[in-house]
Amino acid sequence: MSTNPAVAEIVAKYKPIWAIDSASALLGWDMETYMPPGSSEPRGFTTGQLQLMKQELMMKLVDPVAKAEKTTGLNDFEKGFLRIMKHDLNYFTKIPPKLIEDLAKVGTEGTVVWREARKKSDFNMFKPYLEKMVELKRQEAEKLGYVGHPYNALMDRFEEGFTISDADKVFTPLAPSLKSILSKVLAAGKFPATHPLESVKYDEAAMIRVNQAILKLLDMPEKTFRMDVSTHPFTTGMAIDDVRITTRYEGEDFKASVYSTVHESGHAIYQLQADPALEYTPLANGASLGMHESQSRFWENIVGRSREFIKLLFPTLKGNLSFVAKYNEEDMYRYFNSVKPSLIRVEADELTYNFHIILRYELEKKMIGGDIEVSELPSVWNDMMERYVGIRPENDAQGVLQDVHWSGGLIGYFATYSLGNVIGGMFYNRIEQDMNLKDTIAKGELGKIKGWLKEHLHKYGAVYSPKEMQTRLFGEQYNPKWLVSYLEEKYLA
Amino acid sequence: MSTNPAVAEIVAKYKPIWAIDSASALLGWDMETYMPPGSSEPRGFTTGQLQLMKQELMMKLVDPVAKAEKTTGLNDFEKGFLRIMKHDLNYFTKIPPKLIEDLAKVGTEGTVVWREARKKSDFNMFKPYLEKMVELKRQEAEKLGYVGHPYNALMDRFEEGFTISDADKVFTPLAPSLKSILSKVLAAGKFPATHPLESVKYDEAAMIRVNQAILKLLDMPEKTFRMDVSTHPFTTGMAIDDVRITTRYEGEDFKASVYSTVHESGHAIYQLQADPALEYTPLANGASLGMHESQSRFWENIVGRSREFIKLLFPTLKGNLSFVAKYNEEDMYRYFNSVKPSLIRVEADELTYNFHIILRYELEKKMIGGDIEVSELPSVWNDMMERYVGIRPENDAQGVLQDVHWSGGLIGYFATYSLGNVIGGMFYNRIEQDMNLKDTIAKGELGKIKGWLKEHLHKYGAVYSPKEMQTRLFGEQYNPKWLVSYLEEKYLA
Numbered sequence: 001m002s003t004n005p006a007v008a009e010i011v012a013k014y015k016p017i018w019a020i021d022s023a024s025a026l027l028g029w030d031m032e033t034y035m036p037p038g039s040s041e042p043r044g045f046t047t048g049q050l051q052l053m054k055q056e057l058m059m060k061l062v063d064p065v066a067k068a069e070k071t072t073g074l075n076d077f078e079k080g081f082l083r084i085m086k087h088d089l090n091y092f093t094k095i096p097p098k099l100i101e102d103l104a105k106v107g108t109e110g111t112v113v114w115r116e117a118r119k120k121s122d123f124n125m126f127k128p129y130l131e132k133m134v135e136l137k138r139q140e141a142e143k144l145g146y147v148g149h150p151y152n153a154l155m156d157r158f159e160e161g162f163t164i165s166d167a168d169k170v171f172t173p174l175a176p177s178l179k180s181i182l183s184k185v186l187a188a189g190k191f192p193a194t195h196p197l198e199s200v201k202y203d204e205a206a207m208i209r210v211n212q213a214i215l216k217l218l219d220m221p222e223k224t225f226r227m228d229v230s231t232h233p234f235t236t237g238m239a240i241d242d243v244r245i246t247t248r249y250e251g252e253d254f255k256a257s258v259y260s261t262v263h264e265s266g267h268a269i270y271q272l273q274a275d276p277a278l279e280y281t282p283l284a285n286g287a288s289l290g291m292h293e294s295q296s297r298f299w300e301n302i303v304g305r306s307r308e309f310i311k312l313l314f315p316t317l318k319g320n321l322s323f324v325a326k327y328n329e330e331d332m333y334r335y336f337n338s339v340k341p342s343l344i345r346v347e348a349d350e351l352t353y354n355f356h357i358i359l360r361y362e363l364e365k366k367m368i369g370g371d372i373e374v375s376e377l378p379s380v381w382n383d384m385m386e387r388y389v390g391i392r393p394e395n396d397a398q399g400v401l402q403d404v405h406w407s408g409g410l411i412g413y414f415a416t417y418s419l420g421n422v423i424g425g426m427f428y429n430r431i432e433q434d435m436n437l438k439d440t441i442a443k444g445e446l447g448k449i450k451g452w453l454k455e456h457l458h459k460y461g462a463v464y465s466p467k468e469m470q471t472r473l474f475g476e477q478y479n480p481k482w483l484v485s486y487l488e489e490k491y492l493a
Numbered sequence: 494m495s496t497n498p499a500v501a502e503i504v505a506k507y508k509p510i511w512a513i514d515s516a517s518a519l520l521g522w523d524m525e526t527y528m529p530p531g532s533s534e535p536r537g538f539t540t541g542q543l544q545l546m547k548q549e550l551m552m553k554l555v556d557p558v559a560k561a562e563k564t565t566g567l568n569d570f571e572k573g574f575l576r577i578m579k580h581d582l583n584y585f586t587k588i589p590p591k592l593i594e595d596l597a598k599v600g601t602e603g604t605v606v607w608r609e610a611r612k613k614s615d616f617n618m619f620k621p622y623l624e625k626m627v628e629l630k631r632q633e634a635e636k637l638g639y640v641g642h643p644y645n646a647l648m649d650r651f652e653e654g655f656t657i658s659d660a661d662k663v664f665t666p667l668a669p670s671l672k673s674i675l676s677k678v679l680a681a682g683k684f685p686a687t688h689p690l691e692s693v694k695y696d697e698a699a700m701i702r703v704n705q706a707i708l709k710l711l712d713m714p715e716k717t718f719r720m721d722v723s724t725h726p727f728t729t730g731m732a733i734d735d736v737r738i739t740t741r742y743e744g745e746d747f748k749a750s751v752y753s754t755v756h757e758s759g760h761a762i763y764q765l766q767a768d769p770a771l772e773y774t775p776l777a778n779g780a781s782l783g784m785h786e787s788q789s790r791f792w793e794n795i796v797g798r799s800r801e802f803i804k805l806l807f808p809t810l811k812g813n814l815s816f817v818a819k820y821n822e823e824d825m826y827r828y829f830n831s832v833k834p835s836l837i838r839v840e841a842d843e844l845t846y847n848f849h850i851i852l853r854y855e856l857e858k859k860m861i862g863g864d865i866e867v868s869e870l871p872s873v874w875n876d877m878m879e880r881y882v883g884i885r886p887e888n889d890a891q892g893v894l895q896d897v898h899w900s901g902g903l904i905g906y907f908a909t910y911s912l913g914n915v916i917g918g919m920f921y922n923r924i925e926q927d928m929n930l931k932d933t934i935a936k937g938e939l940g941k942i943k944g945w946l947k948e949h950l951h952k953y954g955a956v957y958s959p960k961e962m963q964t965r966l967f968g969e970q971y972n973p974k975w976l977v978s979y980l981e982e983k984y985l986a
Contacts, residue, residue: 046515
């Protein structure tokens, strides 16, 4: 892909770094799936050593990248390669080792304390660690540099080039629109808050067969993909030709298992459909976390929770889960699409989910900007929750302590979940210009949708930044109106 | 463990190399267990890149190791560490990159051709590759250097310090002794050649339960050990606290599954019981392949195929495998210990197995010494087979083409299988001085045997060379008479 000798040389030198990333991905996958529980210490050692080696190899590329950037006539692959390299090197060159060490230390200790604090619903236990973490993340932002607000530097780590000005343009109009849809849905009662199927226990072996049938329906490749089990489902890739998802089996409320499988498959399809020429480079990844999440949410919600998909899936459910016998497709649609304002983000439905993110985004921005003290968080959290979703947490375990992210230093990450929904809506609008999505799903032609996504997005990997990619695809960036119109069509029609 | 600053510095620098080995072990484990079948190309790339990184890091230790060797007052750990480093560095420093490349190329191509040749039973297809490989292995021996015979340089790679003079002292008396026992056993008919249980089909889920019960019987740790499935069972370790075996389920002749589990558990116990202070060094391994195989064979044959162990296992077999109902313990003993001269090494019983190895050892020695041409191999193989085991292969698939080893360049490896049996016999004799082994097994006190092995062998890891270790344990090295006396006691009593 590279004809420029300066870039080609860096691409060649990137190979061992790619190998370290690939091996690290397998080490991470194994840790969540098959690793014996008593092996975390040596596993941490191995992972840490590989990261140090990667860092050392990356630092050797600083000068070559700076030199290559000055050459002219670069093609898109070369520009994308240098863009990613610069973005990654930025962190390694600007953050002093002492700060990396402090972040890791406070992150590890804080996560241990957070688990205990959540169990006891005791925010004060966790408070000093979060205070320390916020202070370190502010230092990180200062070292990285930013225009405008320090939080921009943190969000850029997860969503390249994304700023609070972008975020405000998304979230400010999104919140009232969603609130309006939600109140109408709750008033109409067409999408009930609970469903008897939630409490029905299922047999794991039968549920595994259902998930395997879902993979067949989605035409997931048998030679380059696999599915395993973990507590928190995830997708990881060791290579374009080795992508793996996990799903979960809690034994009841089987929609959680179904939609974990579909969601993670959405991520996997993005990885699997990258141009093979991008292999062994950092371009064989999605353009950003938001772009990645747009694919998982598109498959999970827009495709997977559609009437047409549920109809395709229904015979499989009936054939494997005996308790389904007394329900029809419409019951299933309502069970899979129940709408219920709730306190816990990971249990939220498609409609209320974004409130949980908007709240976290607002709080993170204020924490990093120094506009709110950590000690104020619990009450501000609860007030916002009541304002957005209409219910108030009774304790901090149901509120500010529910997520693991902050304890480990993942500040600036949450927004990407909602960006996934927003970009997913943009895809829905865009794809409808080329095909009738519902008809295509109804005919079971999911391969046609995969093909479209490959040609328009997946094959490019990370060649274009998330903003460039959206401009190419949609002529605009992060526009929330398409998510709103999709939700209105679905919930208010 | 290291008080000498020169050694301590190398131990510290070895950490990333250890991490590469640990990650590589996981990559290898995954390849045989869960990796999607279409991912072998990127997997080969990752493994290759990690090996190059390891080589580069190792080369930086050449001078420090040479310097540290000149210091005095080293403790056993330090001496062992430097011994292993020197042994490993010897290969990296003496073998030119071009030869490593040629060996890898001919090995990869040769293995592909060998598979096809074995399928067609066509030795001529494979002949040019084997000729090239033998020529390269001769070059390797010349580069490594040796005293006496070039084959010594090759055997030393797998069994440190082991020479043809040692091997001849083992195999020359072993062959006639085994032949004498075999002819008596065949004449007596007490250990029948076939058993009706061989052809009984089993349910895999039931067999998995049997194997899990075997792990419980052997008290394998649940937090630092696991068992999976692969075509060819193996043991691997990512760390002292992360050791994994695989077993196999062919659906019939269930003893193959039982004894794969016991055999690999024997290897695993050796790894798991290393002194934790050896972690993150190359000493957290067995002393040699022969020493390692002594542990697997000791557990598989001497413990696992004893009447007492079979008695312990019998209720589990009866409880899980319905077809066992019509057999008693004595039937099981005979089925598990059937003696049948056969053509295929991997199917051979405890008594005839060593003939397969002696034959391969003789042929390898002659090939590397230039005393036999590759073209003569098939007929010489068949003649020796007839002389040792009394039957003649009808084609080369049953003869010279049966093993994968030579195609990939594993010449000098086979002997270690029999050394495992020989050293296993030495352990049997030695342990009997401290406890009555049969009584201990009968009481189900397998933990006592594991404890003895830990104190006498396992905890030392690779601190001592295989010869030193044997001298410490037995006051002698590779003495085959204890294997012979064990087999006489078992088969002729």
